[in-house]
């Protein structure tokens with residue numbers, strides 16, 4: 274498995290950082306691109322520099338390296354994840370504007386029919402954001418908003434992060450144990466079981 278991971282300038286750079294960590298643990302080959310705006314937010318939110326994340330990747334590129342192998346469809350990969358994805362980067366990809374290596378590589382990923390998973394982080398969303406997401410979806414991307422569920426009763430931020438990273442891996446068909454999957458409402462089943470047992474018991478005692 275060989276993935277391209279891009280981290281862009283929005284809140285939630287931890288999603289990209291954790292994805293890189295998990296890929297390294299699972300021996301998944303990674304090509305990393307971190308946008309200039311993301312550099313700033315990495316420091317702000319995680320107290321980390323670009324080098325700290327580059328150490329986790331197999332190879333890394335600057336967003337200006339438009340001649341990098343990733344910029345060509347002839348460079349074979351199993352897909353690309355942009356986590357988190359700013360509304361700026363999302364807008365450029367949705368409108369075919371391939372101004373840097375991130376948007377060019379995403380464009381190539383779509384034209385080659387490979388999986389592109391986009392993890393937008395913005396709230397609330399304006400109509401331009403929504404229309405750009407719809408365009409990307411129609412072009413074949415998976416829009417996977419950084420919207421963790423709460424049914425698995427998260428206790429810490431890392432539980433919320435792992436839920437989103439786990440869902441990204443699900444889309445790409447990669448096995449993981451990052452979050453507990455929904456297995457139905459246990460309390461409902463337990464309640465029904467107890468009622469059934471009580472009914473049986475009453476049946477026996479009333480005979």
Ligand SMILES: Cc1cc2nc3c(=O)[nH]c(=O)nc-3n(C[C@H](O)[C@H](O)[C@H](O)COP(=O)(O)O)c2cc1C
Nearest residue numbers: 281282283284308310311314359360361362394395
């Ligand atoms: C601290 C900080 C947080 C930001 N958070 C977001 C965000 O959550 N979503 C978003 O779309 N843009 C956010 N932005 C704005 C983007 O960084 C800005 O649009 C930038 O041009 C994105 O560039 P990039 O897509 O090349 O990384 C944030 C900016 C800063 C400084």
